[in-house]
Amino acid sequence: MGLFDKKYCDVCGEKIGLLGNRKLEDGNLCKECAKKLSPFFSERRNSTVAEIKEQLAYREANLDKVAAFTPTKVIGGGMTLYFDEDKRQWLATRSRNWRDANPDVMDFSQVTGCTLDIDESRHELKHEDKEGNSVSYTPPRYEYSYDFNMTIHVNSPWFSEIRFQINDDEISQRGGAAYREAQTKADEIKELLTRVRDAEREAVLEAKAPRQSVVCPFCHATTMPDANGCCEYCGSPVR
Incomplete structure (x- = not known):
């Protein structure tokens, strides 16, 4: 052809x-x-x-998952993370009209890890000498900038990670207000994703654990707690 x-x-x-x-x-x-x-x-x-x-x-x-998604928590800026804690789902998108963008709706259990890299860039400052040449200071002087780059590792058939920058604008001062704000936002995202991931893993382990009979403190019957941890006879919580 x-x-x-x-x-x-x-x-x-x-x-x-x-x-x-x-x-x-x-x-x-x-x-x-x-x-x-x-x-x-x-x-x-x-x-x-x-x-x-x-x-x-x-x-x-x-598309149906997006339509049914109800955010209960929102974190981010350029890349925004939405969490539906009732459905145990989340999504990440750069679109302000996120429902129209059809962002991938994922389960909490699909999160496998979360890493943060703070990249430092250095640029040498120079000045003009008497001949108009650009020359270095003695000792050399530098200006620095920082970017907070996050990678969320996921278990999906179509992609294995979501990479994005936390800060929208250049951060020029280490430890300054913009630096601290980006660090706080990154810590919040990492803490929440780690927490929901660990909770899902614990739920899986608990579901696989052999069930044991207990004595209900309310009706005093020997019972096998149901999926909600309640007595099979009187319905009262036993754990």
């Missing part, structure tokens, strides 16, 4: 316009279908047509 031969999307079947082709491992993808993929997905070129179709089906089903 020639460079300018007509190409058709192997997912939707529509004709692909000039410069609109997104190559797949075994086919072609139009830019409209590519827009529907997860924003955290980066393996498009190494994906087959079948894998892309599978992800687009997942993204279509995700």
Whole structure:
């Protein structure tokens, strides 16, 4: 096939316009279908047509999760994290109209880790000498800037991490107000994600643990607590 031969999307079947082709491992993808993929997905070129179709089906089903998502806690700035603590779900998005963006809704149990890197950049300050040349100070002087970069590790078929910068603007003073604000926000995100991850792991271990009979302190019957930790006879809490 020639460079300018007509190409058709192997997912939707529509004709692909000039410069609109997104190559797949075994086919072609139009830019409209590519827009529907997860924003955290980066393996498009190494994906087959079948894998892309599978992800687009997942993204279509995700629309219902977004519609049912009710935020109970919000953290962030440029990248904002929303938590639905009742459904034990969360999402991350840069879009202000987040429902329209169809962000990936994930379960708390999909969080596998969270790391923070504070990157320091150094730029040497110089001045002009009598001849107008830019020269270093003696001793050299520098100005510094800091970026708070967070990586959330997740268990998903389509991506393994979500990377973003905590601070929206350049931070020029270590320990200054902007630096402390970014550190506080990063600590809050990390603490919450770690807490929900650990809670999910404990719930899984508890569910796998063998059930033991106890004596109900209310009706005094020997009972096996139900899933809510209540007596199977009188319904009172026994744990």
